[in-house]
Amino acid sequence: MEMGQLTLSVRVYGSFVVANRKERPGRCNADFEGVVDLERRDAMRVLRKQACSVSSFAQNGDVVTTSMGSTDWVVYRDALLVRAAEREHFEATIMEAGAPHANDYDRFLSFDLNGAHYIFTDMQARALNFLFICAVTGDPEQRGVQILGAAGSASLKLSYLFSSRKGWRDIVYSVSGRRGYYMLEPALVVTMRVGA
Known part of the structure; x- marks a missing residue:
């Protein structure tokens, strides 16, 4: 993106x-x-x-x-x-060359960013991957309920889904001025895009 x-x-x-x-x-x-x-x-x-x-x-x-x-x-x-x-250039080259897929969530199970190591469950990784896909396709800000749905979670809040992982708010931001919307840390998007 x-x-x-x-x-x-x-x-x-x-x-x-x-x-x-x-x-x-x-x-x-x-x-x-x-x-x-x-x-x-x-x-x-x-x-x-x-x-x-x-x-x-x-x-x-x-x-x-x-x-x-x-x-x-x-x-x-x-x-x-x-x-x-x-x-047009982006869609013709980068998107087709390696467009991320919902099943590619394994990259978010364990990774390093800015000197910190993160480990997530399958469901949490699916949520992160959903945000990543949205970011690289030009729509980074997503409602919490959509993220939970993409992850297959029955949780009522995103904080419930990630409650077992400290530091998740360092990579998933609340969108200022848009209550209930979240986006992935831009540096993480870059890291995962380069490594794809």
């Missing part, structure tokens, strides 16, 4: 400096408007924090930055978009 496999973009407008990567400084455009791409680290920050300020973007080989003395552009998660050409 977002992390190195699918480039996320945003529409910006206002005073920006546009420079070719080889030539600096660039020209200031007081009325700039366009769709620009986020660097991978900035995309991860926006996905995790819901909103954050970004000072530099990419567009057709150029670097687009906020003009000197102006404040950085605040990118909101809800404003993120995927350019049509990027989505």
Whole structure:
């Protein structure tokens, strides 16, 4: 998905400096408007924090930055978009090459992330795999009841399903502003996607 496999973009407008990567400084455009791409680290920050300020973007080989003395552009998660050409490339190459499947949950039975080791039951791993599939197909935020259903759990809450495992909240986040919705830690999505 977002992390190195699918480039996320945003529409910006206002005073920006546009420079070719080889030539600096660039020209200031007081009325700039366009769709620009986020660097991978900035995309991860926006996905995790819901909103954050970004000072530099990419567009057709150029670097687009906020003009000197102006404040950085605040990118909101809800404003993120995927350019049509990027989505087509993703679907034609990455999705077909190794699209994850509901039966591939074994990767979540035992894994390492950020120096921590995690072990989960089959049902818990199915829940994590469901969130992973949703993330790589562009719909990372899922209702708890859907996650439980995909896992085959009769639990009423996600916390009940994971009650036997400490640290599960380090990799499954509650979505800010969307009660009852959860998403997988973006770094875990990247790790599992690379290892697939």
